[in-house]
Amino acid sequence: MLRLLHTSDWHLGHTLHGRDRRFEHQRFLAWLLDALVDARADALLIAGDVFETANPPATALSDFGEFLAAARRRLPKLDVVVIAGNHDSALRLDAMSPLLSFADIHVVGTLPRHEHDGSLDHDRLLFPLRDASGEVAAWLAAVPFLRVSDLPAPAPDPDPDESGDETGDETGDETPRSHDPLIGGVAAIYAELLEAAQARASDHHAVIATGHLYMRGTAVSELSERKILGGNQHAIPTSIFADWSYVGLGHLHLAQAVEQSELVRYCGSPIPLSLTEADYPHQVLLASFDGAELAVCQTLAIPRAVEVLRVPAEQPKPLDDVLFELQHMSLDATLDRERWPWLEVRVALDEPQPDLRTRVDRVLRSRPVRLLKISVEHVGVGGSLADFPNRRELERIDPQQVFIDCYERGYGSPPDAELLAAFHELREAVERGDASEAQLSPLPATPRDPARSAEAAPVGEQAP
Numbered sequence: 001m002l003r004l005l006h007t008s009d010w011h012l013g014h015t016l017h018g019r020d021r022r023f024e025h026q027r028f029l030a031w032l033l034d035a036l037v038d039a040r041a042d043a044l045l046i047a048g049d050v051f052e053t054a055n056p057p058a059t060a061l062s063d064f065g066e067f068l069a070a071a072r073r074r075l076p077k078l079d080v081v082v083i084a085g086n087h088d089s090a091l092r093l094d095a096m097s098p099l100l101s102f103a104d105i106h107v108v109g110t111l112p113r114h115e116h117d118g119s120l121d122h123d124r125l126l127f128p129l130r131d132a133s134g135e136v137a138a139w140l141a142a143v144p145f146l147r148v149s150d151l152p153a154p155a156p157d158p159d160p161d162e163s164g165d166e167t168g169d170e171t172g173d174e175t176p177r178s179h180d181p182l183i184g185g186v187a188a189i190y191a192e193l194l195e196a197a198q199a200r201a202s203d204h205h206a207v208i209a210t211g212h213l214y215m216r217g218t219a220v221s222e223l224s225e226r227k228i229l230g231g232n233q234h235a236i237p238t239s240i241f242a243d244w245s246y247v248g249l250g251h252l253h254l255a256q257a258v259e260q261s262e263l264v265r266y267c268g269s270p271i272p273l274s275l276t277e278a279d280y281p282h283q284v285l286l287a288s289f290d291g292a293e294l295a296v297c298q299t300l301a302i303p304r305a306v307e308v309l310r311v312p313a314e315q316p317k318p319l320d321d322v323l324f325e326l327q328h329m330s331l332d333a334t335l336d337r338e339r340w341p342w343l344e345v346r347v348a349l350d351e352p353q354p355d356l357r358t359r360v361d362r363v364l365r366s367r368p369v370r371l372l373k374i375s376v377e378h379v380g381v382g383g384s385l386a387d388f389p390n391r392r393e394l395e396r397i398d399p400q401q402v403f404i405d406c407y408e409r410g411y412g413s414p415p416d417a418e419l420l421a422a423f424h425e426l427r428e429a430v431e432r433g434d435a436s437e438a439q440l441s442p443l444p445a446t447p448r449d450p451a452r453s454a455e456a457a458p459v460g461e462q463a464p
Contacts (some may be wrong), residue, residue, distance in 0.1 A: 001131060001132075001137075001288055001289065001290060001295070002042050002043065002129060002130075002137035002138050002206065002250070002288070002289040003039060003040060003041045003042045003043070003131075003286060003287075003288050004041070004042065004043045004044075004045060004129065004132045004138075004208070004241060004246070004286070004287045004288075004289070005036055005041040005043070005044050005045070005284055005285070005286050005287075005300075006041060006248040006265070006267045006284060006286075006287060007032065007044070007045070007046055007047070007267055007270065007284040008044045008046060008047035008048055008049060008085070008248075008249070008250030008251070008266070008267055008268075008269070008271070009047075009048070009049045009085070009250050009251070009252075009253055009268065009269035009270070009273075010025065010028075010046070010049065010050050010051075010054040010270060011049055011051065011087065011269065011273055012050060012051050012052065012056060012060035012063055012064055012152075012442055013051055013052040013053060013054040013056040013059070013060035014271075014273060015052075016273075016274070016275075016342060016372060017372040017373050018195070019335045019342070019370065019372060021271065022059055022063070022304050023305065023306070023338045023339075024271045024305045025060075025063060025271065026063060027064060027305035028270045028302060028305070029066075029067045030272060031302060031303060031346065031355065032067070032270075032284065033067070033070055033071060033074060033459040035271040035300055036071065036074075036075055036078065037074055038073065039074070039286050039300070040132065041078065041079070041136075041286070042079065042080040042129065042130060042131050042132060042137070043080070043081070043129045043130075043140075043401075044071065044078055044079070044080045044081070045081050045140070045210055045247055045248050046080075046081070046082040046250075047083060047210050047212060047248050047267070048083050048085025048086070048087075048088065048145055048210070048212035048214065048250035048251065049085030049086065049087045049088060049249030049250055049251070050064060050082060050084075050085070050088055050093070051064075051087060051088050051089075052087055053087060054087070054088065054089035054092065055089065056099060068100065068103070068105055069078065069103075069237075072103050072104075072105070077130070077132075077134070079104070079106075079127070079128075079129050079130060080104070080105040080106065081106045081108075081127055081140055081142050081210070082105070082106065082107045082108070082211055083107075083108045083109075083142050083143065083145070083211070083212060083250070084108065084109040084110070084142075084144040084145050084212070084353075085145050085250055085251060086145045086212060086251065087211040088109070088145070089109070090109035090110040090144060090145070091110065092109070093107050093108075093109030094107070094108075094109035094110055095109075095186040095291070098107070100349070101247060103420065105443045106126065106127050106142065108142045108143075108144045109144060110144065110150075111124060111125075111143070111144060111146065111189075112124040113192045115124065115181060117178075118388075120189070120192060120193070120457075122193070125141055125142055125143065125193060126139055126140070126142075126193065126196060126197055127139070127140050127142060128140075129208070130135075133399070134214065134361045136205065137205060137206065137289065137383055138201075138205055138206035138207065138208050138245070138289060139197040139200055139205060139206075139207055139208070140208045140209075140210065141190070141193040141194070141196075141197055141207075141208070141210065142210055143189065143190065143209065143210060143211045144212065144213075145211075145212035145251075145419065146185075146186060146189065146211075146213075148182065149357070150185075151181065151182065151185025151186065151188075151189070152185050152189070153181075153186050154181040154184055154185065163307070169204050172234050178195065180234065180262075181234060182234040183234055183237070183240075183357045184374075184454075185238075186213070186236055186240065187240040190209060190211075190240050190241065191240070193209070194207065194243055202454045204291040204292055205291075205292060206245035206246065206289040206291070206292050206293070206294070207243075207245050207292070208244065208245055208246045208247070208248065209241060209244045209246075209247045209248075209349065210248045210249065210250075211245070211247070211250070212250045212251050212283055213236050213248070213249055213251060214235050214236065214241065214251055214252070215236050215237075215249065215252075215256060215258045215259075215264070215266075216235035216236060216237050216238070216258075217235075217238075217259040218235075218252055218256060218258055218261070219252070219254050219256060219267070220254075233445070234410045238259050238261055238264050241263070241264050245263070245289065245292055245293060245294055246263055246265075246287050246289070246294050246297075247263060247265070247267065247287070248265060248267070248287070249264065249266050249267075250266070250267075251266070252266045252268065253268055253269040253273055253277055253280065253281055254268055254277075254284070255267055255268030255280070255281060255285075255299075255379070255411070256268070261422065262294070262297055264296060265285055265297065265370045267283060267284055268280065268281075268283060269282065270282050270284070270302050270306075271302075271304075271306075271337075272308045273312060273371065275308065275344045275372070276311070278308040278310055279310075280303040281301065282304070283299045283300055283301050283302055284299055284300050284302065285297055285298070285300070285370055286299075286301060288296040291393070303338065304340060306338075306339055306340070306341060307341040307342070308325050308341065308342045308344075309329070309341045309342065309344070310343075310344045310346060311325050311326055311329065311343065311344070311346065312325055314348055315346070315348075316346040316347055316348040316375065316376075316377040317346070317348055318347075318348055318349075318403065319347050319349065319353060319356065319359070321350075322345060322346070322347050323359060323360070323363050324339075326345065326360070326363045326364060328366075329365055329369070331367060331368050331369055332368065333368050335368055337368075340368045340369055341368075341369050341370065341371055342372050343370060343371050343372060343375075344372055344373045344375060345360055345371065345373070345374045345375070346375045346377070347374065347376050347377070347461055348376075348377045348378075348379055349377070349378055349379065350374055350378075350379045350409050350411050350412055350413070351409065351413075352411070352419075356357065356374065356376070357374060360374060360439075378410045378411055378412075379411060379412045399427060400423070400424070400427075402410075403415070403423050404420075404421075407419075429463055
């Protein structure tokens with residue numbers, strides 16, 4: 001029985017709205033070491049995006065090196081395979097490879113090819129995985145993130161006039177079509193490596209693939225996942241992996257089985273990498289093989305070192321409602337500062353609130369929470385002048401009317417007389433050449449709701 005632990009998308013060195021995530025990553029790596037030991041894992045697969053950027057900070061490189069060293073000390077026979085993702089510098093990972101190979105840690109950054117003819121170097125892409133007895137139990141094809149330049153040139157279409165759907169024939173079978181060079185190129189690389197792996201494997205060996213790909217029929221996190229290869233229209237079909245025992249993928253941060261296939265899996269990221277990922281179930285996968293077949297794929301849930309809160313949770317609400325929720329948040333005052341939750345405040349405004357930040361800070365002052373962002377949603381339809389139904393000649397556009405129209409589209413009602421007067425004062429000062437001379441009326445004091453504020457003193461960390 002071979003036990004393979006599949007993880008990806010660590011993004012070491014990541015920051016969230018300017019805040020460092022190193023503490024969370026260190027807690028994850030410590031947990032992962034224990035999970036490898038507890039699971040009696042034979043192999044570890046890291047399927048790309050080890051780092052957040054191509055030039056990660058020294059602390060990220062140090063944490064990665066310390067993890068690998070600790071894994072080798074605690075599990076001397078563990079097979080470790082690392083591939084580059086689209087966030088990684090493939091050349092940087094390749095530079096690490098010769099040194100790490102002394103510890104039997106296999107790192108693949110760029111797609112390796114023979115210099116003399118440009119063919120794939122199978123010896124640097126195919127690695128044996130051994131079970132607890134030390135016997136080879138599987139062969140792993142470690143394919144890194146593929147760039148367009150990595151793909152083979154498409155074969156000429158024998159019938160260019162023939163039309164067809166790249167997803168398959170009229171029977172509904174999903175088969176990559178030759179007229180899509182990106183899908184066809186990826187399929188050709190995996191087909192060649194499958195043939196090479198099968199030539200090395202015996203009947204009782206599993207053949208496993210990895211990659212850093214965007215697959216068809218998957219859910220993405222729009223705020224933190226870059227489009228790769230050709231984007232959505234070139235998403236890879238599962239049909240290219242039909243004959244593999246298991247395919248462990250990276251790139252998507254939401255853990256998911258591709259098109260309900262238990263054999264083609266994304267394990268997801270170990271921590272939330274954007275505020276929209278606050279509710280993602282973070283995990284690693286433990287795939288166990290009985291001979292050439294996948295016996296079971298278990299989910300190992302990763303504990304959250306730091307929570308990510310969005311208030312309100314469902315959608316933005318009016319400011320008074322949001323302030324009330326913030327005042328009554330249930331927070332653990334015993335937590336160390338590095339474990340205080342990250343917070344996004346989500347407000348729906350029907351009029352400008354120049355003191356919005358001040359009011360939020362006042363409620364959160366001294367509370368054990370770290371404010372990352374105040375997201376504002378206006379109740380109007382929004383848009384620019386180009387979106388207005390009535391087009392106007394440029395020389396006939398009145399600045400006051402532009403201001404009124406934009407305000408109404410943003411907030412759903414026209415500005416009041418006091419705000420219009422402030423606009424005119426500012427406009428006249430600009431025309432005189434010095435906007436600082438504008439004599440604007442002071443903001444009215446914000447009324448407080450004693451019923452909502454009396455129960456709790458305003459507390460919270462002063463946000464940056």
